Amino acid sequence: MCRNIRTLHNFEPHATSDEVHAAALQYVRKIAGTTKPSQANAEAFEAAVDEIAHTTQHLLDALVTTAPPKNREVEAEKRRARFKARA
Numbered sequence: 017m018c019r020n021i022r023t024l025h026n027f028e029p030h031a032t033s034d035e036v037h038a039a040a041l042q043y044v045r046k047i048a049g050t051t052k053p054s055q056a057n058a059e060a061f062e063a064a065v066d067e068i069a070h071t072t073q074h075l076l077d078a079l080v081t082t083a084p085p086k087n088r089e090v091e092a093e094k095r096r097a098r099f100k101a102r103a
Contacts, residue, residue, distance in 0.1 A: 025076055028085035033069075036076070040069035 021042045024031035044064045045051050053061040 023091075024072070025079050026081050026083060026085055027088055027091075031076060033073070036072050037065065037069045040065045040072055043068055 021039050022035070024035055024039060044061060048057075048061060048064075
């Protein structure tokens, strides 16, 4: 999985539309193999990002869990610690 795509499920507060869009953008970039599409592909690229963001939001809205919500700051600190350990 692409390291730039973060888990969005089971956080308090819930993932924002900006976070969902950013994850969709990273996914499409990975699949397309480019960070910036050519003018000829820009429309298809943006359409894919919008569709994936829309579908992702529906998925997040439908998921259920009995686990307590995760804290964003605690999870961010864990990511920073893992990054430091790799360096």
